[in-house]
Amino acid sequence: MVQTFSDFTVSKMTFRLLTKQRLVVLCIILALIFGAIYLKLHYLQDIYEGSPSSSERCFTELTSTKYQLNVVTEYKNRIDKLLTEMEKKQKAEKERFRDIMDSCVAMKQQSLICQSQFEDLQSECKKVKEDYDKIKQDMEKPKPTR
Template identity: 60%
Template sequence: MISRYWIKSKVKLFALFILITLTVSAIYLYLMNLQEKRTVQSSGERCMSELASLKYQLNEVTQYKDRIDKLLTETQKAHEAEKERFKDIMESCVAMKQQSTLCQSQFEDLQSECKKVRDDYNKLKKSINT
């Protein structure tokens, strides 16, 4: 009888052990599942937060790029205007140099003409006095 009782007791104890093991395993799996859900939810929230931050940074960089592009365009326009102005000034200088050369030539011609007239005048004056 003792051995039957002892075997029944062992079987009951083993069944109790299995039941406790299954219960603890079920609780452990449930808690792990909860932890995983929280981790996934936390990761999702962090991901959305980082996405919003990146979106803000991208917007800032885009605005900065647009300002730089605008400044570059304005600088290029100013450069083209200065280049055109320089070209006009250079053309004006060339024209003034040509005008100066022409005036110099006319001045020399007039000096020559004046000398000739003076020589003729002196000849006439001399011939009148004699």
């Protein structure tokens, strides 16, 4: 096999052409890989830069929640205070009611005693009146003369 200069030149040119195509394809592939790496790093950087704002947002929400908790705690304390005052008032009213009921029971008993005494006095008065009427009739009767 004897190669001629023209065959060698053609084959060398074909090899060069093939190598140039490979080099172009290799450059395009490398460009795509570097582009993908750049986009991935850019995405990661955006996430990383977004993290401090997330921390700030989280801190702001924590502060807001703490404020709301303080407000709710203050309302709870007020309600507890009002509840305690209402319980004291209710206890005082209950004691007052019990005293009034005891007084009513005592008055009812006193009323029954008075009613009984009144009935006793009426019956005694009736007896006295009957005795009086009897004595009066006896006095009105003519006395026998002597």
